[in-house]
Amino acid sequence: MATRLVTRSMFFSCFDEQTSRKLGEHLRLYTRAFSSRDNVTPAKTSMPASPDLQEVPGIPSIPEYRKRYAQLSEKRIKEFRIYRWNPEKAQKPFLQSFFINLNECGPMVLDALQKIKADQDGSLTFRRSCREGVCGSCSMNIDGVNTVACLQVIDPNVEKPHTITPLPHLHVIKDLVADLTHLYQQYRAVEPWLKTKKPPPDGKEYRQSIEQRSKLDGYYECILCFCCSAACPQYWWNSDTFLGPAALINAGRWVHDSRDDYTSERLQFLNDKWATYKCKLIFNCAATCPKHLNPGKAIQTIKLMQIGSHITGKEPTNK
Numbered sequence: 001m002a003t004r005l006v007t008r009s010m011f012f013s014c015f016d017e018q019t020s021r022k023l024g025e026h027l028r029l030y031t032r033a034f035s036s037r038d039n040v041t042p043a044k045t046s047m048p049a050s051p052d053l054q055e056v057p058g059i060p061s062i063p064e065y066r067k068r069y070a071q072l073s074e075k076r077i078k079e080f081r082i083y084r085w086n087p088e089k090a091q092k093p094f095l096q097s098f099f100i101n102l103n104e105c106g107p108m109v110l111d112a113l114q115k116i117k118a119d120q121d122g123s124l125t126f127r128r129s130c131r132e133g134v135c136g137s138c139s140m141n142i143d144g145v146n147t148v149a150c151l152q153v154i155d156p157n158v159e160k161p162h163t164i165t166p167l168p169h170l171h172v173i174k175d176l177v178a179d180l181t182h183l184y185q186q187y188r189a190v191e192p193w194l195k196t197k198k199p200p201p202d203g204k205e206y207r208q209s210i211e212q213r214s215k216l217d218g219y220y221e222c223i224l225c226f227c228c229s230a231a232c233p234q235y236w237w238n239s240d241t242f243l244g245p246a247a248l249i250n251a252g253r254w255v256h257d258s259r260d261d262y263t264s265e266r267l268q269f270l271n272d273k274w275a276t277y278k279c280k281l282i283f284n285c286a287a288t289c290p291k292h293l294n295p296g297k298a299i300q301t302i303k304l305m306q307i308g309s310h311i312t313g314k315e316p317t318n319k
Contacts, residue, residue, distance in 0.1 A: 076102040078154070079161035080112055082124065084175055093172075095163070096121075102154065109162065110138050110149035113176075126176035133290065136225030140176050141165045146227035146288040167230035169239075183226050186243050190251035190266075197261040206259035215318070219253035219298060221291050222246065228285035228295050234278050241274035245285035245295030248276060252298040255305065256318050263318045264309075271306050 077099050085093040098116045105115050110128055117124045127137040131150045138149040142164050155162065170178040200206045229235050229244035243251070248270070255266050270276045276299065285295040309316045 074103075076156075076158050078102050078158045080116065081161050081163045082113075082116070082176070083165040084124075085172055086123075086174055097161070102156065102158070105154070107153055108150055109142055109152040109154055109164065112154060112162075113149060113164070124176075125174045134223060136223035139167055139225035139227050139230075139290075140178075141168055141230075146231045147290045148223075148225050148227070151290050167226065169236045170230060178230075180226060182239065183229060183244070183246060186247040187224065187250060190243065190247050190254070190269075192250045192254060194254070194257065194260055195262040196259065208258055212258040215256045215258070216253060218293055219249060219256065221293055222249055222253070223291060224250075225290060227288050227290060228293075231284040231288040233282060233284065234280055238274065238278050242278040243270075243275045245279075245299065248279070248302065249293065249295040249298040252302050255302060258318050260318065264315045267302065267306050267309065267316055270302055276302060 080098045080100060081095045082098060083093060084096045085091075098120055100112055100115060105111050108131075110131060113124070113126055114128070117126075126140065126149075128150070129135040129137040131138075133148055133151040136148060139146065140149055141147075142149065142152050143162060146167060149164075164176065166172050166176050166178040170180070170183075173179050194206070196206070224246060226246050228249075229239075229246045232245055234242055235244040251266065251270060254260050255263055255270075260266075279296065279299045281296055281300070283294075283296045286293070286297070289295065305316045
């Protein structure tokens, strides 16, 4: 059986931190567990039969070590089919296959893309920044689902390839980079910043109670990856007039902010049959959001505030 060198750090990475620490303390007792490869029975050890050797809490048995070592020694080659298109070349878009040994790659799809770019094809183009699911830069479609590549775990099943394409129904700049210009223009249209009519009471900052602050939960976590808007059928058909889930959930964030003094004006701007009311509660947005938010619910909350104000005749409030 073909084997490759497994470093000490690679072996320890198989276990959690606590187990690795215990393993280090007892490593001398298990040195001879790897005295032979290729499933050859190791030579008998002269180590004394002690309680530590017989059973160490939290430390896997020697057969378990051998099993994990064998997994690391075997190559696990997985195929990644990636959308390619270069506007500078007279060539139609196509899917290009790349093959990676998962033992030499990080656990996330973004790790695989970076390894492909570094080792196989430097022309592969995609956005990425934080690698922690905070910036939203690496949004793309992976196996038919809009998500961010840094939070998408690689499927360990090497028989099943990953298919990676740009966010759907958007113009493509190159490879996996979609044009987000129109989406950001719509985001700016909802004025996503604090607007006040008076200075703070203490002249320093606008304060909120814990209850007021809790109203922003489910809104402020949006990372502007635009996975939701790219998954919304209504946005596919009416992106010129419908603001879309991404812009509207951020509009809701400021509508509900107790520090903002322009709630009525914001709701009046959103009171449009195209900009807001084109949402048909399909909830693709909630199903695809990598931060597990619910833009559809946020849009309905905006509608209820508008309807409530119309019925009562009173100005809506977020206090």
